[in-house]
Amino acid sequence: MLKKYITYIMFLFLGVLSVYAQETFNTLIYKGNRSFDKRKYDEASSVFMDAVKQKNNDFGAHYNLGNSLYKNKMYDQAAAEYQKAQKLTNNPDEKAASLYNLGNTYLQNGNTEQAVNSYKNALKYDPNNKAILKNLQIAKKKKDQKENKQQQNNQNNQEQKNQDQSNKEGDNKDQTDKNNTSKNQESGNQGNQKKGIGNQGKLPNQSEKNSPQNLENKIPKDLQKLILERSANQEKETARKLLNKNAYSIPESNEKDW
Structure with a gap:
């Protein structure tokens, strides 16, 4: 008898708790809706979150929470609540x-x-x-x-990429041409330097044909003959003077002829 009485009390207590919990959940939904109607969306979201905690499998709680979050422009969070709601x-x-x-x-x-x-x-x-x-x-x-x-955008990016590639190839070609030109100029300068080696130490515009040695070999024959004749005449004159001098070279006596 006592056992039946205790069991009855327990069921009655659980029933009261269930009714109280139901009233609390409904109260939260009611309060949340009133806040939502007043455009107090932060407050409505907070109340509906409490309702969801009490009954996580309730369509209305998730759907209303999604609406409050949507009004607060929290779209990702709202989407999550709508997904849950449609499944419930x-x-x-x-x-x-x-x-x-x-x-x-x-x-x-x-x-x-x-x-x-x-x-x-x-x-x-x-x-x-x-x-x-x-x-x-x-x-x-x-x-x-x-x-x-x-x-x-993809087309523009591709065109820009092609343009950049074309410009890059053009720059590489210009650089290659510059390098080749520079190499050709260096080769030409080296050739000119080699050509000028034989002229080092000479006066400008002076060639080997005009060198003193070659000029000597180029004296006309008539002029050579004249020079030789003059030299011969000078030598003869010099010899004559020497002979005459020798002829009068006897020492003069200091003695008187009287």
Whole structure:
């Protein structure tokens, strides 16, 4: 009897705790919604986080938390909550709402391809939803613009790369031409230096033909003969003078002739 009474008390206590916990969770959701309506998104996010801690498998808690985070422009965190929310429900409207808002977070982050996929998945659960259809068209347009821009950037980068390569090849060719020109000039200077070795020590414009030695050999024969004749005459005159001198070379006597 006592045992049955204790068991009854335990079940009653657990029931009270369950009712209290349920009231607390519902109170948190209520408070969070009021803060959200007043645009106090930081406060709403904090309250919904507490609600999630109490019931982590509740669609409404994650979905509302995602909405608060989205309003705070915390798109990555909001996307994570919408992904959890859509997995926690089988209701088509709730599925569509979660996937639609998930697409909105991707669109805000510039993930156009993921946004398109999310909107398409949302339309599976709500095919005639005008808001989803409209945002899908926007996402597709942005996706095409992004791809075209990326393609144009790739083309520009390739053209710039080709131009840089062409300029580099041109610079290398110019440098090679300069090196070859410099080598040719050095070779020419060396040849000129070798050609000038034989003229070292000579006066400018003086050639071997005009050297004193060659000039001596080039004296006309008539002039040579005249010089020789003059030399001979001078020698004869010199010899005559010497002979005459010898003829009067007898010492004069100091004695008188008287």
